[in-house]
Amino acid sequence: MNRVSGDSQSALSIRDRGLRRHGSHSDRLKSVRNATTAGLWVLLLGGCQGELSVFSTSGDAAADIAWVTWVMLLGTGLFLVAMSALGLHAALRKSSAPVGPSGRSIIIGGGVLLPLIVTALLLVQGVRTGHSMLPLGPAELEVRITAHQWWWQVEYSGPGGAPLYTANELHLPVDRKVDIHVTSHDVIHSFWVPNLGGKIDALPGRVNTIRLQPRKIARMRGRCAEFCGAQHTHMAFEVEVHETADFRAFLDNLAAAGPEQTQSSGQTAFRQHCAECHSLDPHEQRSGPGLATLPERQWLGAGALRNSSEGLRQWIAEHRSLKPGNRMPDHSALDAETIEALARFLEERP
Numbered sequence: 143m144n145r146v147s148g149d150s151q152s153a154l155s156i157r158d159r160g161l162r163r164h165g166s167h168s169d170r171l172k173s174v175r176n177a178t179t180a181g182l183w184v185l186l187l188g189g190c191q192g193e194l195s196v197f198s199t200s201g202d203a204a205a206d207i208a209w210v211t212w213v214m215l216l217g218t219g220l221f222l223v224a225m226s227a228l229g230l231h232a233a234l235r236k237s238s239a240p241v242g243p244s245g246r247s248i249i250i251g252g253g254v255l256l257p258l259i260v261t262a263l264l265l266v267q268g269v270r271t272g273h274s275m276l277p278l279g280p281a282e283l284e285v286r287i288t289a290h291q292w293w294w295q296v297e298y299s300g301p302g303g304a305p306l307y308t309a310n311e312l313h314l315p316v317d318r319k320v321d322i323h324v325t326s327h328d329v330i331h332s333f334w335v336p337n338l339g340g341k342i343d344a345l346p347g348r349v350n351t352i353r354l355q356p357r358k359i360a361r362m363r364g365r366c367a368e369f370c371g372a373q374h375t376h377m378a379f380e381v382e383v384h385e386t387a388d389f390r391a392f393l394d395n396l397a398a399a400g401p402e403q404t405q406s407s408g409q410t411a412f413r414q415h416c417a418e419c420h421s422l423d424p425h426e427q428r429s430g431p432g433l434a435t436l437p438e439r440q441w442l443g444a445g446a447l448r449n450s451s452e453g454l455r456q457w458i459a460e461h462r463s464l465k466p467g468n469r470m471p472d473h474s475a476l477d478a479e480t481i482e483a484l485a486r487f488l489e490e491r492p
């Protein structure tokens with residue numbers, strides 16, 4: 143009963159082929175459209191600017207990296223447009239007779255020569271860019287950075303060479319060659335200031351060095367660029383580039399800072415609850431972030447929340463929920479009075 147005559151069978155298969163052909167035609171159109179939209183988004187996002195953007199360059203290495211990025215972005219964009227045009231042409235044309243260069247010359251030209259030339263040119267520029275971040279020749283300033291889960295210890299050589307410690311902020315002089323020596327206290331992190339240069343891994347037991355040369359007086363941000371645990375997101379730091387004289391003044395001020403000798407209830411609370419891990423004295427290194435420059439910092443908890451009067455109180459009381467997994471002991475047992483005294487002590491230090 144289900145027998146189909148030869149004629150109707152061929153009619154069916156012709157219609158079936160037609161449907162299939164129609165389907166693949168619209169599929170091809172759809173994929174061309176998707177690829178074009180994706181390409182446009184990439185170009186639009188390339189316009190992103192800001193203190194964490196690789197396109198807002200404030201240093202030599204970052205400018206080189208941005209140049210390679212633009213060349214690759216525009217090159218691949220052009221390639222995408224060309225391939226989309228060819229795909230569209232193939233999808234819309236009626237005749238199936240072959241046109242244009244032979245298959246062999248397409249394979250040799252587009253499959254062998256083009257990638258060889260493009261990768262060779264990118265290799266030359268990539269090596270040049272990588273070279274600009276190597277610590278070649280003497281540096282004018284050296285800073286040692288130790289990554290921790292999840293904060294950054296920053297160490298300068300103070301006047302006389304004694305180490306000075308701060309945390310989660312990096313101050314640099316403009317136009318100077320700065321070598322940043324990066325290591326880690328625990329797991330692998332990655333130090334990155336997108337406005338200034340590339341990334342460098344922070345590895346436990348090893349010191350890696352990246353050279354940065356800021357070219358603009360600016361504030362920007364840096365962050366950890368290697369997944370390092372639950373609070374990888376809150377492992378940011380502030381960067382401020384100063385005139386050379388201002389940078390010297392910053393270091394002199396830091397060197398002159400020391401522990402407070404007042405006898406306030408805030409200081410008593412600090413000694414009791416904080417001083418085992420945090421120091422207010424930049425000459426001392428403790429297991430937690432140094433707080434010598436806390437009042438001037440923009441952020442708390444390595445980017446967890448803004449440093450403000452309200453933010454500081456919230457951070458002391460609720461750091462466990464703001465940055466779950468951080469090593470600071472729970473403060474939920476502290477009464478409001480103690481938190482207030484602590485916060486006032488921390489923000490009023492000169």
Ligand code: CUA
Binds near residue numbers: 330368
């Ligand atoms: Cu440290 Cu991610």
